[in-house]
Amino acid sequence: MTEPDDKNLTKGRFYKAQQEAGFAEAKASTTPQTQDPAYRLAFLDSEFLLRDELRPVRFQLELLKPEMLLEEAGIGSTLVMYGSARIPSPEHVEAVRATATTPERTKVVERLIAKSHYYEEARKLAFTASQCAIVEKDMRQFVVCSGGGPSIMEAANRGATEAGAESIGLNIVLPHEQAPNEYVTPSLSFQFHYFALRKMHFLLRARAVAVFPGGFGTFDEFFELLTLIQTGKMKPIPILLYGKDYWNRVVNFDALAEEGVINANDTDLFRWCETAEEGWKHIVDFYELDCG
Template identity: 70%
Template sequence: MTNTSTVPNRVFPQAKQDAETAKQGAATAQTADPAYKLAFQDTEFLLREDLRPIRFQLELLKPELLLEEAKIGSTLVFYGSARIPEPAQAAALLDAATDDRSRKIAERLVAKSHYYDVARELARLASECPRDVDGKRQFVICSGGGPSIMEAANRGAADVGAESVGLNIVLPHEQAPNEFVTPSLSFQFHYFALRKMHFLLRARAVAVFPGGFGTFDEMFELLTLIQTGKAKPMPVLLFGREFWERVVNFEALAEEGVISYKDLELFRFVETAEEAWAIIREFYDLAPCGSF
């Protein structure tokens, strides 16, 4: 009988080993030229235009592998404006207003500032879900990793000692992750498309707070995916009926025949964290404590 303990797991060196060995090679005209670099260590090569498909694959794989290793089974995604202040900072907006227009905008932002606390509370409720029978965490908080509503979501998870995900993106202006994202689950993207994909791959519920172009883009893409059957239905919760009905006339879209009246059932208007969490629990038939 063969003693399997003497059979090696592999016969070729790992890429990491060869990468270290390559650093120790002799310095010659050949080894100094970029052509001699190992392809996976050659940044200039990886950044070539014709390597875009490889970069797409890398941005798909890196978060996917790390989220799987972290046993993230599903997420509760938060969309919302990066400009809505938390209540404690809201007064400063009014103080900084210099004319009627800026004062009116500040007043509206102040009126929406309570959604920071609502997002934080919803994140707390979801983050208390225990692990499932496979040891995976469900409804892990996932945000864009930035300030305002995104910060509130990650902060709510941190309030109860739970990990949370942040999907940041490189922008022309400085964009640092908020301090409440779990460092090992804080990702940075170059491609918007891959970032948006990771928002939804594990999403089992989505909380949409008042927001601008980015929030609209993400929300309507999700609604389109569900409408067309590309994604299964899930709770899509729009916080602030007054805001949403003021900026989007959903009824008019149905009246014009460009969507069906049935499409108005793809989302629900909510106002409080408790109301939103109750809808998610009912949809998935969760026990009151959130256990499975």
């Protein structure tokens, strides 16, 4: 029997994959042939998709899924915020201090606590950007995006939430527990297997990046961004580097220039910041925005 849609010239003639999957499930039988994994539809066969040979396919899936969902959500550009997963929020300072049981640990903990004000600056920067609610061509701009984890990442998502805005979290699967913080918008909370694809998604929509004190992960993200702009692979964007004392203690930028391995003006790729206000002002001035 001919269905009404069968005469529609604009309708596709093939069934969607979801429909085909439904057909396969409805017609499933219990013969030896249909019970063997070889008979499963390839796109429904998780064992097959997890084989080493399918790594290129998994790469493509991790590229496509967030890209498609962010586009559908109307995310035009992002304000990306990098930083440590260990710096405590001001309200958790005493709880962290209580974990120091040795003199050596006490020194480390007090240094982390001394940086807790950056949690507040990250939260305020995210709040300010989100409150501006810039929309161009029906796409939301400067949507806050973090790694989705605790500490500075939590502060970013928290600031957006307090401004009544959605925010993105790009989480990563790790051997130890790594769950999204409670402030990430559920429909914009993504989980990655590959660090490389996660870092790509951080920068695909980035129109500004704020970098707070952090460890290996923050270094990795920050220096890859610098490299992309330094080499001309990416157009310049505002890079806000928070914590001049910290960064100058752990990285000698001047020595890199003196040794000739970077140009002296390469340090102009980023802007030193200490407060949310000066960071946001740099973004506003760079793009000549109306929202101050």
